[in-house]
Amino acid sequence: MELSERALTVSVWRGAEQGRFEDFSVPRHGSQTVLDVVTHIQRHLDATLSYRFACRVGMCGSCAMTVNGKPRWTCRTHVDKVAADGKLTIAPLANLPVVKDLVADMREFFDKWARARGRFEPTATRADAFATVDPHSREREEADAGIECIGCGICYAACDVVAWNRDYLGPAALNRAWTLVNDARDGGQAARLAAVAGDAGCHSCHTLMSCTEHCPKKLSPTRSIAGLKRATLKAFLRGEEAGE
């Protein structure tokens, strides 16, 4: 049987926090992505289906959903890889409120980036010379390792600690903080180390590594969080106000 004659059985979450799965039959195509499947449903089967996407090429981080129980970037997830038996179950990202259907409310996710002081705090003005950063310095390499985050929220949805502790800042916000801790130009380090310490911060991480396992960009937030644990402890032992 030709690929195009086969059909996928797709169960899609409909509603908000309260809702149900609705089944659709979607034609199968070669190199079809999960986002293609959702788009087909919205354009041809039910125009009221809500979902979120933008770039379609794995750059913007807006199309993450729960696919057959796991958080994934749907634009870069081939149906071949995840629906061996011809069935897909698609739900919004876990650990976030649902706006409607496949759209998760990302506000708490990004608010936590702000709470983790994930914002560059400049120390120079335009009158100063460029900072010289050795690309092979340990700090620069640590920052490089975490800098490619696209903010998709997959790590946040995959994290058990987020599910257990609603205040926990989560892997992405802490990863962002760690890239800035390693930025020689940044002047907000003491406040940042204070912000990422404690029960809502890096010390709640159990190193389960679900974030690292699921990150579509192959980053390791676990490694970044381990770095924050060391940095906050060092600051504490030096008598600095990390943790205040």
Place this chain on the structure above:
Amino acid sequence: MSPRRFELVLWGAQRATAALLALFVVVHLATIIYAVRGGLTAAELLGRTRSSLAWPAFYALFVVAAAIHAAIGLRTVAAEWLGWRGALANVVAAAIGGALMAAGLVAVRAVAFP
């Protein structure tokens, strides 16, 4: 002490006691394996634990590290699985840690000092 700093200190204490326990458990297991060769008697066991002050010192440290480590860990489990946070969880965890420490130190005294 601020709540964040308190968590940081507890995390550091749990890390430090974990490092000690890794060493203590290895020594403890190696001693067990060595001791049971050719049978195990109470007299032989007490003979060893009373042979040197190093044994009660080792096991007293072991007990203290285990009690601290367990109490902090149980506090985290209580927070994440039962939703217990704040003063109640701290008091319960400290009580369990204190009970473990007391029971352990009583046992160390019993095997080390006639």
